[in-house]
Amino acid sequence: MKILLLEDNISLAEIIKEMFKEKGLNVDWFEDGEEALYNITNGYDCFILDINVPSLDGLNLLKEIRSRDKTTPAIIISSNIEFETIKKAYNTGCNDFLKKPFYIYELECKVDLLCNKEEEIIFCNNISYNLKEEILYDKNKNSIKLTQKEKRLLTLLCKTPNIAVSLDAIEQYVWEGEIVGISGIRSLIKRIRSKVCKEFIQTDNYGYKLITKK
Incomplete structure (x- = not known):
């Protein structure tokens, strides 16, 4: 936290x-x-x-x-x-x-x-992400491996579901101020999309947002 x-x-x-x-x-x-x-x-x-x-x-x-x-x-x-x-x-x-x-x-x-309230975001195929534990689960509640940066980005997007997070905010939070550019962010987004279903993370001119079921 x-x-x-x-x-x-x-x-x-x-x-x-x-x-x-x-x-x-x-x-x-x-x-x-x-x-x-x-x-x-x-x-x-x-x-x-x-x-x-x-x-x-x-x-x-x-x-x-x-x-x-x-x-x-x-x-x-x-x-x-x-x-x-x-x-x-x-x-x-x-x-x-x-x-x-x-x-x-x-x-x-x-x-x-x-x-410290347990929050869970549900994706397709009953894949879920527990914000408190920062663990991604499959439909059988087995954990899906995430890198530290994947956890940080997924947590950031889950905190404001359906609201776009700017590229600058993503860079600041995930890389803690290190300049990585749009290509680095896109690469990380691509990896997360492969684990939670592509349609749940959308992009616009401002940044990225998480679309959730609830």
Whole structure:
């Protein structure tokens, strides 16, 4: 699982990163809201946002996130506990609001509750992909071998079914910023199509999208 953390308190951010690292999760940490905004399409499973940070505050960043992504869980962490601020956070689209100071265990529990839901995408011939396990199964529930990059791309597409993911976002998420170009992406898409049925992954001028049964 991949988390975007927006927090300008270095000590707190390091504690949060270490806690999630011990759980085997990846955390991309940003101190600046504008920098975080540039990266929000990189296939995150959860957003943890402080409000009072440089350049672009957490609530305005959340507004930008929700204009593109209505479903990925978002948790606001803030020492601003005024009722109007909390109300605005929920109205903007946060799933939970954690008041500072808090126990790290509280944040861990909230992320577990919001993000660790078993999800399954069904393809043709009862082939299915479990997002939590990142395992592709055939109709008899035998696992189908996937490379690490195939897993990352399939997971990225499954997170936003029926919505196109840009080529830039695919390159950022799967290759972590390494420039591979359209030929590298097409080659990876071709391999995945051979395993989940070609018609389930469609392309347009923007990028690729996964077409699902549900």
